[in-house]
Amino acid sequence: MDKIFKFPLKMHVGAPCEPIVNKGDRVERGQCIAEPNKGLGARIHSSVTGSVSEVNENEIVILAEEHQSTDYLKIKECNSIIDYVFEAGIVGAGGAGFPTHVKLKAEIPDGYIIANCVECEPLLKHNIRLLEEDPEIVLKGIRYAMEATKAPKAYIGIKEKNKEAIESVKKALNGDTSIEVKSLQDLYPMGEERALIHAIFGNWLNPDQLPLEAKCVVLNTETLANIKRAVEDRKPVIDKDITVAGKLKNGTESNVFFQVPVGTPINELIEKCGGIDGNYGELVVGGPYTGKAEVVDNAIVTKTSGGAIVTIELPEFNGNLGLLICACGANEDRLRDLAGKMKANVMGAVECKNVVHVKNALKCKTPGD
Numbered sequence: 311m312d313k314i315f316k317f318p319l320k321m322h323v324g325a326p327c328e329p330i331v332n333k334g335d336r337v338e339r340g341q342c343i344a345e346p347n348k349g350l351g352a353r354i355h356s357s358v359t360g361s362v363s364e365v366n367e368n369e370i371v372i373l374a375e376e377h378q379s380t381d382y383l384k385i386k387e388c389n390s391i392i393d394y395v396f397e398a399g400i401v402g403a404g405g406a407g408f409p410t411h412v413k414l415k416a417e418i419p420d421g422y423i424i425a426n427c428v429e430c431e432p433l434l435k436h437n438i439r440l441l442e443e444d445p446e447i448v449l450k451g452i453r454y455a456m457e458a459t460k461a462p463k464a465y466i467g468i469k470e471k472n473k474e475a476i477e478s479v480k481k482a483l484n485g486d487t488s489i490e491v492k493s494l495q496d497l498y499p500m501g502e503e504r505a506l507i508h509a510i511f512g513n514w515l516n517p518d519q520l521p522l523e524a525k526c527v528v529l530n531t532e533t534l535a536n537i538k539r540a541v542e543d544r545k546p547v548i549d550k551d552i553t554v555a556g557k558l559k560n561g562t563e564s565n566v567f568f569q570v571p572v573g574t575p576i577n578e579l580i581e582k583c584g585g586i587d588g589n590y591g592e593l594v595v596g597g598p599y600t601g602k603a604e605v606v607d608n609a610i611v612t613k614t615s616g617g618a619i620v621t622i623e624l625p626e627f628n629g630n631l632g633l634l635i636c637a638c639g640a641n642e643d644r645l646r647d648l649a650g651k652m653k654a655n656v657m658g659a660v661e662c663k664n665v666v667h668v669k670n671a672l673k674c675k676t677p678g679d
Contacts, residue, residue: 315358315573317343317370321613322407324350329370335362339571340382340546342399343370352409352613353399357548357571372573384544391458391541398540399547399613404501404530405596407614410537413527414458421525423455423464424510425534427475428494430501431597434617435564436551437531441468441475444535445482451534452489454541459527464489467506471496497678498599499638503528505678517666517673548572550611552579556620559584576609576618591621591651599639603647627652633659637672 319326327344331337337356344354358374365371385397396411404426425448429437441448452464468476470493479491494500494509504515507524515521521528529537532551539545549569554576558565560583567579576595580586586606594601595609596616609618631654633645640648642659649656664675 313358313374314363314575315356315360315372315374315571316610317354317356317372317573318610318612319344319354319367319369321354321572322350322352322401322409324352324409326367327351327354329365331362331365331370333362333365336360337362337372338383339379340384340548342546343372346409350409350412352401352407352411353397353546355399355546355548357573382545382548385540385546387544391454391537394540394544395458395537398536398545400533400536400540401547401613402530403532403536403550403614403616405600405614405616410529410533413529414455416522416527417460418522418525418527419460419462421459421461421463421527423452423459423461424503424506424521424526424528425452425464425466425531426501426503426506426528427466427468427479427531428501428506429469429472429531430499431599431601431617432498433555433564433619434553434597436553436566436568436616438468438472438475439566440531440535440551440568441472442478445475445479447535447538448531449479449482449486449489450542451529451537454537455527455529455534456488461527462488465510466491467494467500467510468492469494469496469500499677502638502674502677505676508676508679514676514679517675518668547613550613550615552611552615553617554579554583554619555617557587557590557622558620559587570611572611572613574611575607576604576611576615577606579611579618580606580620586620589623591624594619594621602644624648624651627654630655630657632657634662635659635665635672636662637665637674638677641672 328347331343360372360374388394400410401407555564592603
């Protein structure tokens with residue numbers, strides 16, 4: 311029986327991609343199906359072999375053939391690391407989705423690559439598991455990023471509690487002093503870029519400053535692995551690591567799934583965990599703090615999906631409630647949504663004293679401090 315895979319045309323920061331396939335076309339796993347046409351963007355590739363059943367302004371829908379292979383159409387041979395990264399459609403896999411080829415265009419001959427291996431949000435485990443089991447794929451990604459940006463030095467930020475991951479990386483480094491592991495406090499949101507830079511160097515960037523102003527390019531664990539896959543294996547971003555956790559029949563431990571085809575229904579992963587254990591509150595896609603509630607039957611794996619968390623039933627509050635808006639957690643719309651589901655009467659909302667407004671976004675003055 312054919313399975314449906316959906317590919318949103320916007321899985322990145324920037325404008326939606328333009329489809330380059332039509333309804334009825336047969337596509338192969340690894341084939342480019344959408345391209346950026348202006349400004350920021352990242353190519354989108356099919357993760358399955360099948361036929362295009364629908365193309366609309368939001369997504370491409372593909373009916374996958376019954377028999378699938380892990381093989382894929384390789385991206386073309388390129389002359390530079392940046393070109394490989396562009397062809398592969400690599401974006402920040404930690405949730406932000408910023409096109410990685412743009413970051414790697416920075417030249418920082420006196421700067422640093424920062425590997426953000428913090429895995430900041432609770433319950434998420436796939437980045438740490440990758441470091442424990444295959445640190446070399448991340449280290450190769452770091453070295454390619456260093457080569458592309460001309461950065462002579464790299465730091466890997468890992469929470470000190472993840473001792474096995476730290477030891478695994480140090481062993482794989484085998485004396486390479488150009489890359490250094492930094493053990494970080496178990497604080498939220500240590501994975502925020504400015505918090506990470508502060509933890510490594512001791513200096514705060516202003517809320518409106520980018521890491522590049524500290525001569526840093528910050529890249530997520532899985533993003534770095536994808537750089538290695540693009541350069542050495544000519545593999546586009548067609549698979550995603552993801553953690554599934556929460557109110558599941560196989561228990562409360564986090565379930566790690568490596569290299570799940572993009573477009574896979576999340577419900578399929580939940581079923582592999584035994585299914586949802588009784589009544590539940592929400593399916594949160596992302597992390598517990600900053601994830602979004604989605605309908606179980608509609609949610610899919612994208613390039614930026616970090617986690618899928620099934621929550622307990624939301625308790626009824628039946629009273630008046632005030633909201634504290636923090637730049638490090640859920641936004642006001644998300645908090646109001648939760649309050650409504652708990653039958654609370656929102657009396658008002660105030661911002662945390664550390665919040666500042668930067669280009670229509672909320673930023674924290676000193677995240678995690």
